[in-house]
Amino acid sequence: MRLAPVPLFFYKHPQEATEFSGYSGQITHGDNKAYDACRYYGALICATLNDYTKEQLLDQNFYKKHKSWFGNKPLCEEIKQIAEGSYKKKGGYQDGIRGKGYIVNALEAALWAFWSDNNSFEQGVLAAVNLGDDTDTTAAIYGQLAGAYYGYKKLPKKWVNQVYANKFILNLSKWIVYEGENWKQTDVILPSSQCTADAGNSVPIEHQILDVNIESVPLTHRNSGNKTVPIGKQIRRHSILDVENSNNHLISNQYTVSQFNLNEINSLKAREQISASKLSPVYRPSPGISRKQYNRKSPRNEMNAAN
Numbered sequence: 001m002r003l004a005p006v007p008l009f010f011y012k013h014p015q016e017a018t019e020f021s022g023y024s025g026q027i028t029h030g031d032n033k034a035y036d037a038c039r040y041y042g043a044l045i046c047a048t049l050n051d052y053t054k055e056q057l058l059d060q061n062f063y064k065k066h067k068s069w070f071g072n073k074p075l076c077e078e079i080k081q082i083a084e085g086s087y088k089k090k091g092g093y094q095d096g097i098r099g100k101g102y103i104v105n106a107l108e109a110a111l112w113a114f115w116s117d118n119n120s121f122e123q124g125v126l127a128a129v130n131l132g133d134d135t136d137t138t139a140a141i142y143g144q145l146a147g148a149y150y151g152y153k154k155l156p157k158k159w160v161n162q163v164y165a166n167k168f169i170l171n172l173s174k175w176i177v178y179e180g181e182n183w184k185q186t187d188v189i190l191p192s193s194q195c196t197a198d199a200g201n202s203v204p205i206e207h208q209i210l211d212v213n214i215e216s217v218p219l220t221h222r223n224s225g226n227k228t229v230p231i232g233k234q235i236r237r238h239s240i241l242d243v244e245n246s247n248n249h250l251i252s253n254q255y256t257v258s259q260f261n262l263n264e265i266n267s268l269k270a271r272e273q274i275s276a277s278k279l280s281p282v283y284r285p286s287p288g289i290s291r292k293q294y295n296r297k298s299p300r301n302e303m304n305a306a307n
Helices: 007-008 014-026 031-047 077-081 103-113 121-129 135-150 166-181 240-279 290-296 300-306
Strands: 209-213 221-224 227-230 235-239
Touching: 007 014, 007 031, 007 166, 014 031, 014 300, 031 077, 031 103, 103 121, 103 135, 121 135, 221 235
Parallel strands: none
Antiparallel strands: 209 235, 221 227
């Protein structure tokens, strides 16, 4: 119910969209069924964003026609049955569709709502909710695919206006698309592969070269001693190992800065305690006066009593 940003980012790269949708589910759900359900649903959203029709999305042969998107890892049998149309039941709840939290039921229910919504986002959401049980999960899963298909302008305005920070969410969605369109396949290492896909000229991915155009960096000059040298249109070439080493260096520096900040905080707390001790009266035992009696006469208590 949270994977939509993944295919939104990778919509130009269907295989990555499918694979990383599966990984997004593994953060909290280690079951292989959840992984496959997320892969299949991510593939549907990716196809939607590439202008597939509803008939193409709900085609019982969608999975067979797009096996290349799923790599060499086939869907488990239960998710495969859903992909082949097990949710297409006119009776809905009476025919066994259930909006439960279990991933197989939830996926089937969401797709049933999309299949039977009469091309209306509002009707689809209400149908998903009216199944009962885990209503928010079913509606959220439905909303990801249906929202991508129908588009923002066809969402009920009376609902959109009630969404907290809706303008921020809209701008964030546009930013995800923008970043995805500028993404290069060398920017991310797929966990399922340690080398490039070109088997004829296989190069370990840590030695692949990244081309970085310095002009894209918002700096126009480079400091060199006492001189300032224009950067110009030079191209720097970095390997992924360089990037990893740089990241390790940054992490080390962050740790040093964190330690420095921690020491400063401790020092500040110490100074505050000293200052407080100078302002607060210190109890000193004297004949005939207990701490309790002394506290009653303290300036702080007298001020509180006056107030």
